[in-house]
Amino acid sequence: DGGITQSPKYLFRKEGQNxxxxxxxxxxxxxxxxxxxxxxxGLRLIYYSQIVNDFQKGDIAEGYSVSREKKESFPLTVTSAxxxxxxxxxxxxxxxxxxxxxxxxxxRLTVV
Amino acid sequence: QKxxxxxxxxxxxxxxxxxxxxxxxxxxxxxxxFWYRQYSGxxxxxxxxxxxxxxxxxxxxxxxxxxxxxxxxxxxxxxxPSDSATYLCAVNKAGRRxxxxxxxxxxxxxx
Numbered sequence: 001d002g003g004i005t006q007s008p009k010y011l012f013r014k015e016g017q018n019x020x021x022x023x024x025x026x027x028x029x030x031x032x033x034x035x036x037x038x039x040x041x042g043l044r045l046i047y048y049s050q051i052v053n054d055f056q057k058g059d060i061a062e063g064y065s066v067s068r069e070k071k072e073s074f075p076l077t078v079t080s081a082x083x084x085x086x087x088x089x090x091x092x093x094x095x096x097x098x099x100x101x102x103x104x105x106x107x108r109l110t111v112v
Numbered sequence: 113q114k115x116x117x118x119x120x121x122x123x124x125x126x127x128x129x130x131x132x133x134x135x136x137x138x139x140x141x142x143x144x145x146f147w148y149r150q151y152s153g154x155x156x157x158x159x160x161x162x163x164x165x166x167x168x169x170x171x172x173x174x175x176x177x178x179x180x181x182x183x184x185x186x187x188x189x190x191x192x193p194s195d196s197a198t199y200l201c202a203v204n205k206a207g208r209r210x211x212x213x214x215x216x217x218x219x220x221x222x223x
Binding site for chain 1: 120144146155156158161200204210211212213214215
């Protein structure tokens with residue numbers, strides 16, 4: 001069953017901690033993306049990757065880091081430098097850039 | 113000016129009516145246009161995409177693109193209460209290798 005899997009669905013972080021959000025896809029897509037969504041707002045691009053071992057900053061990359069060591073995996077680390085990390089995080093993939101993107105089910109991160 | 117602009121709504125229509133959702137974009141070089149539906153607390157799901165000027169139909173959904181006026185719209189015929197959701201417009205801007213999203217329009221279909 002092809003798709004994009006994000007884990008965990010809910011995540012609680014203490015202030016000052018780094019946390020890593022997982023994103024795995026078995027669609028054989030080259031491109032992967034991370035977006036952040038705040039209540040009542042659209043999606044803002046954090047990072048994207050066109051191919052393995054390559055990734056680019058999006059509009060709000062500060063306080064975040066990513067890696068793309070495997071085609072199917074694109075984990076996002078929310079570092080302690082991210083001052084307001086509470087949000088809904090969405091991972092997406094597309095066969096190539098500039099084609100339709102498909103989303104995972106999202107991870108809701110809350111700072112406690 | 114926002115790169116992709118949508119009226120936040122809510123847009124309220126009675127069941128069985130046509131819902132019309134609009135989106136304008138600022139970059140004339142944009143090539144691809146997408147509509148996503150997002151239910152509350154869920155992730156966006158792709159409804160349809162359009163690349164060329166004119167209309168594209170898929171079941172009850174019709175996407176309309178007018179590049180000269182820089183707008184794209186989504187029509188939903190025979191609206192159902194299950195269509196109640198937020199509809200996100202997304203655009204592939206020239207030179208940018210990821211979708212740019214509007215903030216969405218909330219649609220309410222009244223039974």
